[in-house]
Amino acid sequence: MPDATMMPVLQIVPVFDIRAVLSAVPEGRSIVESLDTDQLITGKERKAMVRILVSHLIEKCGETPTAVMKIALASALINAFPCLNDDSGSGFGTWYAKGRSHHPATGFLEERLRNIRKQLRRSSRGPRPQREQETVPSRIVIPAATISEERAVQFAEWLKNNSQPLAQVEAYMRDSCQYRAGWIRADHSKSIPEVLAMFPRLTTPGMIAQDLSILFAEPAPKLFETWVPLYADKIIRLAKREGKLALPEEQINLDARGEVALMLLPVMLPPPVYKQGRKLVRASVEESKRFFIDVKPVGTNMVEYLEQAKSSRSCPFVLLLEDGMLHSYKCRVKNNQIWVVSQPSAG
DNA sequence: ATCCTGACCTCAGCTCGTCG
DNA sequence: CGACGAGCTGAGGTCAGGAT
Numbered sequence: 001m002p003d004a005t006m007m008p009v010l011q012i013v014p015v016f017d018i019r020a021v022l023s024a025v026p027e028g029r030s031i032v033e034s035l036d037t038d039q040l041i042t043g044k045e046r047k048a049m050v051r052i053l054v055s056h057l058i059e060k061c062g063e064t065p066t067a068v069m070k071i072a073l074a075s076a077l078i079n080a081f082p083c084l085n086d087d088s089g090s091g092f093g094t095w096y097a098k099g100r101s102h103h104p105a106t107g108f109l110e111e112r113l114r115n116i117r118k119q120l121r122r123s124s125r126g127p128r129p130q131r132e133q134e135t136v137p138s139r140i141v142i143p144a145a146t147i148s149e150e151r152a153v154q155f156a157e158w159l160k161n162n163s164q165p166l167a168q169v170e171a172y173m174r175d176s177c178q179y180r181a182g183w184i185r186a187d188h189s190k191s192i193p194e195v196l197a198m199f200p201r202l203t204t205p206g207m208i209a210q211d212l213s214i215l216f217a218e219p220a221p222k223l224f225e226t227w228v229p230l231y232a233d234k235i236i237r238l239a240k241r242e243g244k245l246a247l248p249e250e251q252i253n254l255d256a257r258g259e260v261a262l263m264l265l266p267v268m269l270p271p272p273v274y275k276q277g278r279k280l281v282r283a284s285v286e287e288s289k290r291f292f293i294d295v296k297p298v299g300t301n302m303v304e305y306l307e308q309a310k311s312s313r314s315c316p317f318v319l320l321l322e323d324g325m326l327h328s329y330k331c332r333v334k335n336n337q338i339w340v341v342s343q344p345s346a347g
Numbered sequence: 348a349t350c351c352t353g354a355c356c357t358c359a360g361c362t363c364g365t366c367g
Numbered sequence: 368c369g370a371c372g373a374g375c376t377g378a379g380g381t382c383a384g385g386a387t
Contacts (some may be wrong), residue, residue, distance in 0.1 A: 106355085
């Protein structure tokens with residue numbers, strides 16, 4: 001078998017039909033008209049055109065298209081509208097110019113891409129100060145409690161020290177649900193170990209589902225309804241379009257689509273960069289897949305596994321006990337079991 | 348007045364190809 | 368094989384002008 005690293009890499013460069021892309025939106029149509037009749041573009045039109053073209057580029061090639069893609073777009077632009085040709089060597093330096101002598105690439109298209117990435121990074125870093133934080137609490141409405149807070153505290157204390165009788169645990173957990181929700185949400189966030197230390201009965205089977213059905217009565221039943229029919233297919237289609245699907249879509253068994261989509265998440269959502277001392281570090285996709293989902297064969301000794309996981313990895317993560325060939329999405333899923341491991345020591 | 352966006356800029360760090 | 372440079376991205380800063 002030939003060494004993959006020695007294989008020549010062919011990059012498919014899309015042909016950009018600038019007129020078609022612009023004509024697809026009303027604002028773009030008037031820009032095309034203006035360019036055809038007047039052979040010029042206003043500052044306002046130029047900005048609008050760059051927005052339309054860059055959003056098309058991102059749709060086709062993702063948020064970090066290669067320089068080849070950007071050159072193809074800029075070149076297609078001046079071919080479609082020769083009046084936009086500038087005096088630079090390439091003719092499109094105003095629109096896209098490759099970086100040189102340690103200076104980054106520039107041009108209106110490049111700058112727009114950069115600004116979009118900036119916005120994306122900003123929003124993915126969590127809530128913005130002031131305005132957005134103010135709106136968050138109004139969206140999450142905790143239903144009114146059925147018991148007083150004093151009583152709820154008493155229930156929580158009892159639940160810390162008792163795991164039986166089960167009917168009593170379920171009843172106290174039901175009645176103290178709103179208190180728990182308020183405690184967890186106070187001061188913005190608490191870690192999973194903190195929450196479990198305070199409310200250990202959350203690990204009793206069915207308790208999280210009970211909380212969910214009380215707090216989110218309407219959407220709770222839809223949680224599992226929508227993953228496979230709605231989101232799994234969308235994630236698989238997106239992965240296919242971005243060339244991140246390791247096998248033909250038709251070969252993914254209907255039963256396996258939900259699990260394949262879950263395993264695609266770390267591939268589709270590239271891990272962010274973080275600082276380790278002075279160095280900027282980014283986990284590879286393979287590393288984040290391992291951190292996110294650990295795949296072990298059915299029959300793995302859970303006691304030994306959890307003991308080992310306690311010292312070797314951070315929680316929570318998904319443990320998939322596979323029966324068959326799910327690894328690397330080569331799936332024929334039969335009796336796979338999925339666990340969410342939140343605290344290895346809890347077993 | 349305040350916020351948002353675009354444009355311009357710098358710096359750190361990464362990947363990849365080239366050269367000795 | 369390691370050093371080095373080119374090209375690139377990410378992150379962040381600043382400022383002007385437009386929108387609200």
